[in-house]
Amino acid sequence: MNVVDGRPGLRERKKQRTHAAISDAAIRLFLEHGFNQVSVAQVAEAAEVSKRTLFAYFPAKEDLVVHRLADHETETARVVRARPPGTAPLTALREHFLKGLRERDPITGLNDAPPVRRLHRMILDTPSLVARMDRFKTGAERALAQALRETAGTPELTARLAAVQIVAVQWALAQDNAERLAYGEPADARYAGAVAAAEHAFALLENGLREPPPRR
Amino acid sequence: MNVVDGRPGLRERKKQRTHAAISDAAIRLFLEHGFNQVSVAQVAEAAEVSKRTLFAYFPAKEDLVVHRLADHETETARVVRARPPGTAPLTALREHFLKGLRERDPITGLNDAPPVRRLHRMILDTPSLVARMDRFKTGAERALAQALRETAGTPELTARLAAVQIVAVQWALAQDNAERLAYGEPADARYAGAVAAAEHAFALLENGLREPPPRR
DNA sequence: TGCAAATGTATACCAGATGCAGAAATAACC
DNA sequence: GGTTATTTCTGCATCTGGTATACATTTGCA
Numbered sequence: 001m002n003v004v005d006g007r008p009g010l011r012e013r014k015k016q017r018t019h020a021a022i023s024d025a026a027i028r029l030f031l032e033h034g035f036n037q038v039s040v041a042q043v044a045e046a047a048e049v050s051k052r053t054l055f056a057y058f059p060a061k062e063d064l065v066v067h068r069l070a071d072h073e074t075e076t077a078r079v080v081r082a083r084p085p086g087t088a089p090l091t092a093l094r095e096h097f098l099k100g101l102r103e104r105d106p107i108t109g110l111n112d113a114p115p116v117r118r119l120h121r122m123i124l125d126t127p128s129l130v131a132r133m134d135r136f137k138t139g140a141e142r143a144l145a146q147a148l149r150e151t152a153g154t155p156e157l158t159a160r161l162a163a164v165q166i167v168a169v170q171w172a173l174a175q176d177n178a179e180r181l182a183y184g185e186p187a188d189a190r191y192a193g194a195v196a197a198a199e200h201a202f203a204l205l206e207n208g209l210r211e212p213p214p215r216r
Numbered sequence: 217m218n219v220v221d222g223r224p225g226l227r228e229r230k231k232q233r234t235h236a237a238i239s240d241a242a243i244r245l246f247l248e249h250g251f252n253q254v255s256v257a258q259v260a261e262a263a264e265v266s267k268r269t270l271f272a273y274f275p276a277k278e279d280l281v282v283h284r285l286a287d288h289e290t291e292t293a294r295v296v297r298a299r300p301p302g303t304a305p306l307t308a309l310r311e312h313f314l315k316g317l318r319e320r321d322p323i324t325g326l327n328d329a330p331p332v333r334r335l336h337r338m339i340l341d342t343p344s345l346v347a348r349m350d351r352f353k354t355g356a357e358r359a360l361a362q363a364l365r366e367t368a369g370t371p372e373l374t375a376r377l378a379a380v381q382i383v384a385v386q387w388a389l390a391q392d393n394a395e396r397l398a399y400g401e402p403a404d405a406r407y408a409g410a411v412a413a414a415e416h417a418f419a420l421l422e423n424g425l426r427e428p429p430p431r432r
Numbered sequence: 433t434g435c436a437a438a439t440g441t442a443t444a445c446c447a448g449a450t451g452c453a454g455a456a457a458t459a460a461c462c
Numbered sequence: 463g464g465t466t467a468t469t470t471c472t473g474c475a476t477c478t479g480g481t482a483t484a485c486a487t488t489t490g491c492a
Contacts, residue, residue, distance in 0.1 A: 011438075011489055018440095039478060050441050055480065090425055134350040157392075161417050162425050164388045168380040176376070201377050208424035209306055209378050227458060227469075234471095255447060266472045271449065 019057050022047040026064035031118050035065070035126045062132040065123065072107050073136050076167065077143035081151055089152055090166070094202040097170060101194050104187055109177030110194050112187035121182035124175075141167045169201050235273050238263040242280035247334050251281070251342045278348040281339065288323050289352050292383065293359035297367055305368055306382070310418040313386060317410050320403055325393030326410050328403040337398035340391075357383045385417050 025047040029038045040061050044054045058064050076093060083092035100108040106116050123129045145163035148154040154162065177194050181187060241262040245254045256277050260270045274280050292309060299308035316324040322332050339345045361379035364370040370378065393410050397403060 014489090015439085040480085041478080051479090052442085052481085053440055056439080059480095061479065088426075131347050131351065134354075135347065138350075157413055157416065158420070160388055160392070161385055161420055164384040165381045165420075165425070168384040169377055172376055172380045176373075197373055200373065204374070204377055204381075204424075206424045206426050208420075208422045209381070210304075210422050225459070230458090231470090256449090257447080267448090268450085268473075269471055272471080275449095277448065 018049060018053070022049060022054055022057055023064060023067065027119070030065065030122060031115070035122055035129060062129055065119070065129055066132050066136070069107070069136065073139045074143045075107070076140055076170065077147040080144065080147040089148060090202060090206055093166060094198070097173070097198055098195065101191065101198065107174060108194070109174040109181065110187050110190060112181045117181055120178040124179065124182060137167055137171055165205060169205055173198055173201055234265060234269070238265060238270055238273055239280060239283065243335070246281065246338060247331070251338055251345060278345055281345055282348050282352070285323070285352065289355045290359045291323070292356055292386065293363040296360065296363040305364060306418060306422055309382060310414070313389070313414055314411065317407065317414065323390060324410070325390035325397065326403050326406060328397045333397055336394040340395065340398060353383055353387055381421060385421055389414055389417055
């Protein structure tokens with residue numbers, strides 16, 4: 001940061017450009033040839049940086065892909081924290097998820113723009129990327145549990161249990177959508193089904209797995 | 217398999233012995249020096265096989281540790297399938313988990329025999345092993361969902377959602393126990409708390425996350 | 433302009449994992 | 463028993479992700 005004006009200095013801007021250049025080159029090559037078919041050395045060469053520099057920006061090859069979703073790791077926690085007073089956490093999360101579906105937020109798996117769809121498909125088809133996504137889940141669980149404790153006074157254990165359930169369910173919904181879209185179904189055709197699935201899933205979370213679930 | 221008598225031939229027996237020899241050498245070295253401090257070459261040498269042979273038996277280094285838990289991947293699914301007629305899946309799973317706690321089944325995290333405790337601690341302390349365990353969760357989810365569909369007629373989506381919730385919760389319970397024991401708490405001292413936690417967790421699964429949960 | 437800190441590079445290196453050709457062990461058959 | 467075919471094991475080379483070291487360059491700032 002420049003001391004004179006508050007703007008980011010040349011160093012800062014260069015870093016951002018390098019970061020973007022590496023990421024763009026990586027995504028482009030991965031989408032074109034497949035994640036496992038492209039080596040980090042090739043990515044570094046395409047981005048015109050050394051391999052060592054690449055690893056200074058991204059701790060592992062997988063992060064070249066998933067860093068774009070890093071913001072979403074704490075998204076559920078933020079939604080819970082930012083909910084209007086008097087609103088149950090689950091209610092806020094359901095509304096947020098439904099909003100994501102309406103807006104075709106890629107995180108819901110319901111965005112069929114070709115680049116998004118191909119990226120999702122690549123992730124689903126690459127075990128190491130799926131594994132990397134699982135670590136996101138773990139981070140999301142922790143953040144959500146903390147948010148539940150701090151804003152709803154949920155006891156430690158209950159918060160952890162609720163968090164793992166909620167994250168697991170949202171993930172399953174998104175994965176279901178992404179899978180269908182990855183293999184051709186249009187987002188608009190899936191939308192109604194995705195909404196119904198989400199409503200059903202959140203109802204299960206609220207009411208439990210007893211059969212038959214109480215009517216609403 | 218020998219053609220003459222139905223018994224496993226020499227080849228089969230030797231394979232089993234080699235498998236065990238590699239696994240034993242690996243566990244011993246890992247527990248002594250740490251997972252990341254021991255190379256697969258050292259394991260192969262200790263087991264008196266070539267590195268190439270080691271990878272013929274175990275697809276990856278992590279599998280040298282986690283293959284012992286492979287049976288448990290389909291355990292919840294088996295419990296659901298084997299439940300007495302008229303029993304709800306969740307009831308059978310709760311009873312099974314409580315039985316595991318009573319018997320200090322390592323899968324519940326409540327076994328404090330030093331080798332088990334050290335193994336759990338090593339896994340918890342090693343990111344790549346934790347990641348490998350997550351893949352087990354995924355397998356368990358799939359198997360459980362299928363069991364729910366086939367034996368309880370649960371619809372596809374509901375089965376998947378129920379499965380991810382159940383597996384996530386059981387995992388969280390076991391991890392909680394294992395963490396406490398890994399750092400010194402005796403199993404007997406933890407037992408009561410573990411039972412209470414399990415009862416609470418299964419009640420949440422049955423009744424949902426609404427507040428306050430309906431009384432039993 | 434000059435200097436310190438941050439950043440990038442080249443090179444070598446380590447460890448996990450795979451491909452391949454041939455040696456050794458085992459099973460099957462006569 | 464001896465022979466042959468198949469499986470299994472081995473040694474070696476190789477690839478790839480990731481890291482350490484030592485050095486060069488760029489940038490911020492006075």
